[in-house]
Amino acid sequence: MFRLTVLGTAAPYPQPDRPCAGYLLRTDAAKVWVDAGPGSMANLLKHVRLEELDAIWLSHLHADHTLDLINAYYALLFGHLPKVAPIPVYAPAGMADKVDGFFLAKGVADAVLELRELSDGHEVTFKDLTLLSKAVEHGCEAYGLRATADGRALVYSGDCAPSPGLDELAARADVLLCEADVDQPSEVHHTPEDAGALARRADVGRLVVTHVGPALDRFEATDRAAAVFGGPTLTAVENESLTV
Numbered sequence: 001m002f003r004l005t006v007l008g009t010a011a012p013y014p015q016p017d018r019p020c021a022g023y024l025l026r027t028d029a030a031k032v033w034v035d036a037g038p039g040s041m042a043n044l045l046k047h048v049r050l051e052e053l054d055a056i057w058l059s060h061l062h063a064d065h066t067l068d069l070i071n072a073y074y075a076l077l078f079g080h081l082p083k084v085a086p087i088p089v090y091a092p093a094g095m096a097d098k099v100d101g102f103f104l105a106k107g108v109a110d111a112v113l114e115l116r117e118l119s120d121g122h123e124v125t126f127k128d129l130t131l132l133s134k135a136v137e138h139g140c141e142a143y144g145l146r147a148t149a150d151g152r153a154l155v156y157s158g159d160c161a162p163s164p165g166l167d168e169l170a171a172r173a174d175v176l177l178c179e180a181d182v183d184q185p186s187e188v189h190h191t192p193e194d195a196g197a198l199a200r201r202a203d204v205g206r207l208v209v210t211h212v213g214p215a216l217d218r219f220e221a222t223d224r225a226a227a228v229f230g231g232p233t234l235t236a237v238e239n240e241s242l243t244v
Contacts, residue, residue, distance in 0.1 A: 002244040008040035020064040029127035036068040054126040058091035059158030060142035076112035086114040092141040136160035170202035179211035192221040196228025210236035
């Protein structure tokens with residue numbers, strides 16, 4: 001089993017019944033929370049317990065992808081959960097400063113979260129799941145993700161504009177989970193047409209459209225992406241899962 005469960009898709013703020021960016025990757029052995037946008041943790045807890053996570057992976061440091069890391073800290077430290085070793089958190093440089101700044105104290109979260117810096121080409125394996133991070137264009141340090149297990153590959157764009165690096169990361173993936181935030185071409189985001197073009201160029205198996213901004217309807221955005229891709233295209237919807 002290699003499964004993606006959608007926890008949140010809204011951008012750049014939560015909407016009713018639609019948290020910000022969050023996804024759960026699960027294999028037979030591993031469980032990784034990808035992006036921790038506000039509201040996504042509540043949906044995560046419908047599927048796994050925090051103490052079951054092997055890692056948390058954050059694409060970049062914008063609030064709509066990270067704020068629930070603070071809620072995870074409070075739950076792990078004060079939520080009467082079973083004691084476990086600190087959960088590894090992979091994030092761009094600066095995440096530790098953000099957490100310390102929130103608490104106005106250095107190293108407060110170390111008891112339950114082990115912050116580790118991402119870099120271009122960073123690769124780590126948890127049991128039967130391997131995560132490869134690739135730098136992408138978003139006007140700040142940001143990463144896309146290629147997750148592989150049992151010969152299958154899922155690629156997550158994070159937030160970014162089209163770039164050769166993302167094309168390389170997405171090549172021949174079984175599933176491409178791609179943002180389609182904006183209606184017009186942008187230096188920091190994909191349009192639906194950009195997402196469809198990436199899926200076509202990369203020759204992916206399926207495209208899943210996510211992180212659709214408030215100026216667009218996410219189902220219409222999916223239709224626009226599908227028209228360019230010409231292959232199987234889905235809308236990311238909270239608490240729905242698919243097998244990679």
